[in-house]
Amino acid sequence: MEKFDVIVVGAGPSGNATAYTLAKAGLNVLQLERGESPGTKNVQGAILYANALEKIIPDFRDSAPLERHIAEQRMWLLDENQSCTGATYRDARFSQEPYNRYTIIRARFDRWFSEKVKSAGALVICETTVKELLKDKSGKVIGVRTEREQGDIYADCVVLADGANALLGERAGLRPQVKAEDMALAVKEVLFLPKETIEARFNLAGSQGVVIEIAGNITHGMVGTGFLYTNKDSLAVGIGCMLSDMKKQSLTPYQLLEAMKQHPSIKPLIEGAEMKEYAAHLIPEGGYKALPQLYGDGWLVVGDSAGFVNAVHREGSNLAMTSGRLAAETLIELHGQKKTFTAQYLAQYKQRLDDSFVMDDLKKYEGVPDLLSHNPQILGMYPSFVSDAAREMLTVDGRPKREKQKQILRQLTQRRSVLGLLGDAFKFWRAFR
Amino acid sequence: MNAPTDFVPPKVNVEEKLFQDRYRVDVGRPHIKVIQASTCLNCDAKPCTVCCPAGCWRESDSGGIDLVVDGCLECGTCRLVCDKGNVDWNYPRGGFGILFKFG
Numbered sequence: 001m002e003k004f005d006v007i008v009v010g011a012g013p014s015g016n017a018t019a020y021t022l023a024k025a026g027l028n029v030l031q032l033e034r035g036e037s038p039g040t041k042n043v044q045g046a047i048l049y050a051n052a053l054e055k056i057i058p059d060f061r062d063s064a065p066l067e068r069h070i071a072e073q074r075m076w077l078l079d080e081n082q083s084c085t086g087a088t089y090r091d092a093r094f095s096q097e098p099y100n101r102y103t104i105i106r107a108r109f110d111r112w113f114s115e116k117v118k119s120a121g122a123l124v125i126c127e128t129t130v131k132e133l134l135k136d137k138s139g140k141v142i143g144v145r146t147e148r149e150q151g152d153i154y155a156d157c158v159v160l161a162d163g164a165n166a167l168l169g170e171r172a173g174l175r176p177q178v179k180a181e182d183m184a185l186a187v188k189e190v191l192f193l194p195k196e197t198i199e200a201r202f203n204l205a206g207s208q209g210v211v212i213e214i215a216g217n218i219t220h221g222m223v224g225t226g227f228l229y230t231n232k233d234s235l236a237v238g239i240g241c242m243l244s245d246m247k248k249q250s251l252t253p254y255q256l257l258e259a260m261k262q263h264p265s266i267k268p269l270i271e272g273a274e275m276k277e278y279a280a281h282l283i284p285e286g287g288y289k290a291l292p293q294l295y296g297d298g299w300l301v302v303g304d305s306a307g308f309v310n311a312v313h314r315e316g317s318n319l320a321m322t323s324g325r326l327a328a329e330t331l332i333e334l335h336g337q338k339k340t341f342t343a344q345y346l347a348q349y350k351q352r353l354d355d356s357f358v359m360d361d362l363k364k365y366e367g368v369p370d371l372l373s374h375n376p377q378i379l380g381m382y383p384s385f386v387s388d389a390a391r392e393m394l395t396v397d398g399r400p401k402r403e404k405q406k407q408i409l410r411q412l413t414q415r416r417s418v419l420g421l422l423g424d425a426f427k428f429w430r431a432f433r
Numbered sequence: 434m435n436a437p438t439d440f441v442p443p444k445v446n447v448e449e450k451l452f453q454d455r456y457r458v459d460v461g462r463p464h465i466k467v468i469q470a471s472t473c474l475n476c477d478a479k480p481c482t483v484c485c486p487a488g489c490w491r492e493s494d495s496g497g498i499d500l501v502v503d504g505c506l507e508c509g510t511c512r513l514v515c516d517k518g519n520v521d522w523n524y525p526r527g528g529f530g531i532l533f534k535f536g
Contacts, residue, residue, distance in 0.1 A: 036528045
């Protein structure tokens with residue numbers, strides 16, 4: 001029976017980064033994907049971070065299906081009183097090549113990436129769901145069991161790139177089940193509009209695009225955020241909240257999305273668009289403290305399956321690709337040294353992650369998930385305070401500004417004590433420093 | 434949680450949204466199953482009915498659960514929000530289920 005050097009389960013950004021890097025170095029790689037073609041099961045906003053992909057495919061810009069480069073970032077606080085408080089960062093340097101971030105349509109991008117994987121020499125088999133991992137008597141992972149007849153396939157190492165639900169690791173007893181507390185559910189729609197309409201509505205020229213990240217009462221007290229991204233001739237609009245919050249209230253995910261779409265700051269931007277897809281996906285947002293075991297005898301885990309998401313910066317695909325590349329580089333080095341893929345040697349993968357921005361960023365924000373889940377005022381009270389304060393100061397009604405300012409401060413201390421405010425400031429500093 | 438008092442939840446027909454999506458349904462082989470129907474009857478919270486983004490989980494007239502997985506988006510939410518561990522959750526067979534056009 002044929003045995004592979006490495007089996008990669010899943011053809012998202014982490015799996016493709018792994019399989020491509022391994023195949024390019026000459027390893028015998030099998031990649032299994034349950035979708036009809038790569039990308040048909042995958043969902044993302046989606047922002048592509050050039051830096052992570054450049055380190056894998058330096059000339060990706062020549063052939064990858066990219067939508068728009070990000071010329072402008074907006075941060076919006078949308079409040080229940082129909083207001084929007086925001087900040088915009090637009091920089092002409094963001095529109096100088098080489099661009100740093102792009103919007104992409106994942107189904108198209110993943111198909112492109114998979115073609116690269118095939119060209120590099122990996123065997124990619126789609127429409128094949130892996131049911132479980134195969135282990136030997138010592139517990140070492142030695143392959144996978146697919147649903148196909150005589151579907152057991154063997155390899156020296158299995159890379160788990162099976163996505164946020166991480167079922168394979170859980171069922172093999174390599175990790176506990178992912179928790180609702182560590183998962184956000186995001187729903188999104190793809191809304192089509194003529195290219196010119198998008199460029200006029202968002203003040204864009206050529207391939208420029210906008211990212212709008214949205215917080216505030218659109219999540220109705222839950223920890224979560226929304227987004228609106230511009231593609232060439234479509235918009236991606238979505239909202240995500242922590243599952244542990246969502247299960248405690250009564251609004252469905254599609255109601256949350258619909259309410260956000262009705263907000264007066266969003267509605268005119270999407271007016272008249274044709275909705276062509278509605279999607280949902282889990283995002284592992286538990287951060288550093290929720291990370292599972294990342295390697296063991298005969299296996300490594302990468303991407304969403306490992307929980308590599310920087311929720312604060314809305315980054316995930318770059319962590320996924322980087323972890324895939326580092327997993328592959330670990331395996332390539334060990335393969336070259338004729339070493340077996342035991343936990344002892346695969347520990348080098350963890351070392352490489354520790355030395356990269358992946359672990360550094362996750363560690364930096366390790367306190368944020370707890371901070372937000374235990375302090376609902378941060379995403380609830382403060383945004384609405386900011387909105388009220390802005391409305392007061394910007395409404396010209398003959399009352400002196402000094403009086404308005406006093407009133408604003410009084411409102412703040414009515415909502416939260418001075419000690420509470422100082423405590424929040426300290427907690428905030430500690431979580432984000 | 435603390436939704437504003439004057440907030441009226443919008444009425445949304447999720448089937449209309451799902452109608453835009455592409456599927457290859459594995460007829461007769463649902464990939465998600467309720468393990469014990471009686472457990473759902475005794476569950477007051479039924480978080481699956483709120484959290485499922487495709488509206489696959491509906492409370493039945495008898496107070497149990499009607500589960501129809503044809504519109505499933507394969508996110509995995511139902512498995513994680515069920516406090517009773519009453520969801521037998523698997524991915525569909527290869528090539529079946531949701532087929533995202535854009536993702």
